[in-house]
Amino acid sequence: MLTRAIRIRNRIYELIESQTGLAKIYFASVTNCDRTVSLIHLAKDYYSMSLMLRHHGNFTEALEAGEKSLELFCQIFEENHYTIAESYFNIAWIYKDLGRYEEARKTFDKVLRSLQEECDVEGSSLSLKNTSRSMLLLGSTLVEQGRVHLQISQYGQALEYQLRALEVTEQVIGSKHSRVGTICNNLAISYGCKWEFDLAITYTKRALKIRRKKLGPEHQYVANSICALVQFKFLKGYYSESDEPANLFEQLEEAERIYSLAGSMKLLSLYFIKGRILHANRSWEQAVYWSTKALELAEQHSSTSILLKSYYVMNLAALLYDKGSMESNEQDIERAVSLAQQAQDIRLTQLVAYHPDVFLGDTILDTFKSRQNPYKLTGFHLTQCISVSMLLVYLAA
Numbered sequence: 001m002l003t004r005a006i007r008i009r010n011r012i013y014e015l016i017e018s019q020t021g022l023a024k025i026y027f028a029s030v031t032n033c034d035r036t037v038s039l040i041h042l043a044k045d046y047y048s049m050s051l052m053l054r055h056h057g058n059f060t061e062a063l064e065a066g067e068k069s070l071e072l073f074c075q076i077f078e079e080n081h082y083t084i085a086e087s088y089f090n091i092a093w094i095y096k097d098l099g100r101y102e103e104a105r106k107t108f109d110k111v112l113r114s115l116q117e118e119c120d121v122e123g124s125s126l127s128l129k130n131t132s133r134s135m136l137l138l139g140s141t142l143v144e145q146g147r148v149h150l151q152i153s154q155y156g157q158a159l160e161y162q163l164r165a166l167e168v169t170e171q172v173i174g175s176k177h178s179r180v181g182t183i184c185n186n187l188a189i190s191y192g193c194k195w196e197f198d199l200a201i202t203y204t205k206r207a208l209k210i211r212r213k214k215l216g217p218e219h220q221y222v223a224n225s226i227c228a229l230v231q232f233k234f235l236k237g238y239y240s241e242s243d244e245p246a247n248l249f250e251q252l253e254e255a256e257r258i259y260s261l262a263g264s265m266k267l268l269s270l271y272f273i274k275g276r277i278l279h280a281n282r283s284w285e286q287a288v289y290w291s292t293k294a295l296e297l298a299e300q301h302s303s304t305s306i307l308l309k310s311y312y313v314m315n316l317a318a319l320l321y322d323k324g325s326m327e328s329n330e331q332d333i334e335r336a337v338s339l340a341q342q343a344q345d346i347r348l349t350q351l352v353a354y355h356p357d358v359f360l361g362d363t364i365l366d367t368f369k370s371r372q373n374p375y376k377l378t379g380f381h382l383t384q385c386i387s388v389s390m391l392l393v394y395l396a397a
Contacts, residue, residue: 318379
């Protein structure tokens with residue numbers, strides 16, 4: 001009976017919340033449910049299961065459940081139905097979380113085609129005859145497609161998607177909603193990755209203002225915006241009278257307090273920023289302290305990707321190279337060479353051979369090894385692109 005199926009489903013959700021059993025228990029239970037359970041209930045169960053598994057980081061099982069729910073929904077609804085689009089959106093998100101960006105991009109495109117037809121979207125011309133639900137999903141899909149393009153370093157396309165997302169979302173829920181803050185945040189990162197720091201700063205300030213008001217001053221997204229703003233100012237060399245390095249550190253103190261209260265892993269990116277600022281100002285000992293602390297924290301947490309760790313390693317290598325060169329300390333330079341080699345070895349296993357980061361790593365390593373630098377580029381300048389790559393940690397869904 002349906003009541004029995006609901007009891008089974010509720011028990012499954014309890015198991016999910018305790019993070020035990022998960023997919024295998026669920027699939028076995030659903031398969032053995034009374035056949036009177038309707039197809040729509042079964043499809044919704046698989047969909048809910050997929051969302052919960054995704055939330056808990058069980059992406060492979062989430063994908064399996066998501067694909068099953070989509071298969072069932074396709075037997076019930078027409079191809080361009082909202083529920084089908086929503087199911088594809090869930091699957092695309094899982095692909096993104098799995099790092100399968102090309103599959104994510106193609107699947108998000110399916111969602112966009114379906115929703116643009118339903119929402120009567122022609123280019124940037126929008127019609128309000130559509131439901132806000134579909135329009136909001138359209139906005140979310142544009143946001144996520146932009147995130148995918150950022151992850152694969154297609155910054156121009158990422159920017160186009162984020163700008164369209166802002167237009168759609170503002171039309172439905174206004175300009176001061178927290179979702180708008182998220183889009184402004186991601187727009188800032190898109191501009192930052194294109195080295196357009198004035199626009200990055202403008203959008204970060206807007207995101208920060210919205211987030212303080214809508215999410216509260218202690219929210220991690222507020223801290224993210226503070227860190228991003230400091231980093232954009234620093235990257236630009238934006239040191240006006242009110243933005244001397246000391247004041248930038250004061251701004252970071254607020255973010256550090258928020259992260260510390262939440263036990264956030266974002267602390268390591270904050271330490272990275274501190275190290276870079278001190279590196280630029282040749283405060284060697286403090287710079288080494290914070291850069292080392294960032295690397296140690298990254299190594300302590302298994303959730304930090306191995307590629308991201310390589311950025312912290314290369315950053316410390318550049319710092320030690322500059323310190324050793326300025327102080328004629330061969331020991332620091334030798335350690336810099338060793339760390340740069342370690343970082344490059346990681347990149348060679350994680351990236352394709354023609355990736356810009358691999359080429360840059362070779363250049364840095366050759367410079368450090370040869371001690372010859374005809375263009376007088378410091379380790380700091382050679383690794384400035386790392387600061388841009390690190391901006392991706394502030395992306396928000």
